[in-house]
Amino acid sequence: MLKEAKSLNQFYVIGVSYEKADVKTRGKFAFFDHLISSLVIESNLIGIQHLFVISTCNRTEIYFFAEEPDKMYEVYCKQVEGDVETFRQITFQKNGKDALEHLFRVSSGLESQILGDFEILGQIKIAFKKFKKAGSANAHLERFIDTAVRISKQIKNETSLSDGATSVSYAAVQYIIHQFQNFKNKKITLFGTGKIGRNTCENLVKQTHNDQITLINRTNEKAVKLSDKLQVNQVNYKFLDKILNDSDIFIVSTGSSKPVIFKEMISTTKPLLLVDLSIPANVDADVKELPNVTLVNVDELSQTINQTLEDRQSQIPKVETIIRLNMWEFEEWLESRKFVPAIEAFRERMEFLAEFEKRKLEKKEIEISEKSLSTSLIQKMTNQFASYVMDSPEEEAEKTINLFNEIFHLELKQERK
Known part of the structure; x- marks a missing residue:
């Protein structure tokens, strides 16, 4: 159990992002939901009880409390089947206030590959909720996430950091618009209906006004529901190969741990643009061996959209000020938390005394009433109290009496001589 006074210093983040690792390398250490239970169990075995992992196309970060963080590298790599030494080389590690500030910067979009991308906040909330369900949350992590949400809302309301729809999904659509003059007439297929897939489809509908957009998904019902909502076409998953070869543009947002599109699946000789929005890559790199195929991944998309973000750069000082002010408030809250163990111990002691007196009355076969128990x-x-005062030196006894007087407002009476 972490002591309140030390808990912030024992808060760590280990992370890898687009800044130090490319798409292929990040993909080797991506985290998936089916690993949550086993990671929580393995972490508990090394004394790490409170943690959550955020894994997106741009970053994978492990937030946790620990007295010694080093073992987390091995535990995490065991879960994702990644090489520990490689992971150490490409990751950063922060702790205490630096780790907390990093969380706030990430959730606010400051650390996003596309500056100001607020999709990350929703991803953090979802990831934390899943780990909380697995029993790995504590009061501090709850407060950290709540504060991150509040800061992000404040930034969105008080700055223009997120003005304009610049996300990976938006970048994908912008790339298509700039690459094809006649994009309205192209056959566009979107494979995957997760959050990024849904956002991409909405952007396609709004920005291209193309009536040849088609959805396909492993779970057919999800594709049907989204296609009805956005008024686009939909095909059954069993026709994946056919729709792939019929398309001019094929966008992959499947979130699989392995590639789902391979060179062998492509038989068409006409130009085909493949846009892979997944980490790890869901389109096998061997498709680039085909002369008619162009493959674009999230890093390449982000580079194209970042050229239009000069206006957002001017908002960074305002955002950092908001984060700094909230950090100060948070530190005050943490300072108040150091008294919690003493307060809880006092309450537990009172409960113990109440139960003890209740049992004593029962043994004496005295009828237990509210009055008899309180008396x-x-x-x-x-x-x-009397025993402590009478057994203490006079000076210590006087201090104790004065303290109780201050707490309970005793009406002290002078003893008659």
């Missing part, structure tokens, strides 16, 4: 408890506490 017995009052006498017990008075006896303990």
Whole structure:
């Protein structure tokens, strides 16, 4: 159990992002939901009980409390089947206030590959909720996430950091618009209906006004539901190969741990643009061996959209000020938390005394009423106070009496001589 006074210093983040690792390398250490339970169990075995992992196309970060963080590298790599030494080389590690500030910067979009991309906040909330369900949350992590949400809302309301729809999904659509003059007439297929897939489809509908957009998904019902909502076409998953070869543009947002599109699946000789929005890559790199195929991944998309973000750069000082002010408020809250163990111990002691007196009355076969129990408890506490005062040196006894007087507003009476 972490002591309140030390808990912030024991808060760590280990992370890898687009800044130090390319798409292929990040993909080797991506985290998936089916690993949550086993990671929580393995972490508990090394004394790490409170943690969550955020894994997106741009970053994978492990937030946790620990007295010694080093073992987390091995535990995490064991889960994702990644090489520990490689992971150490490409990751950063922060702790205490630096780790907390990093969380706030990430959730606000400051650390996003596309500056100001607020999709990350929703991803953090979802990831934390899943780990909380697995029993790995604590009061501090709850407060960290709540504060991150509040800061992000404040930034969105008070700055223009997120003005304009610049996300990976938006970048994908912008790339298509700039690459094809006649994009309205192209056959566009979107494979995958997760959050990024849904956002991409909405952007396609709004920005291209193309009536040849088609959805396909492993779970057919999800594709049908989204196609009805956005008024686009939909085909059954069993026709994946056919729709792939019929398309001019094929966008992959499947979130699989392995590639789902391979060179062998492509038989068409006409130009085909493949846009892979997944980490790890869901389109096998061997498709680039085909002369008619162009493959674009999230890093390449982000580079194209970042050229239009000069206006957002001017908002960074405002955002950092908001984060700094919230950090100060948070530190005040943490300072108040250091007294929690003493307060809880006092309450537990009172509960113990109440139960003890109740059992004592039962043994004496005295009818237990609210009055008899309170009278017995009052006498017990008075006896303990009197015993401590009379057994202490006079100076210490005076301090104790003055303290109790200040807490309970005692009406002290002078003893008659």
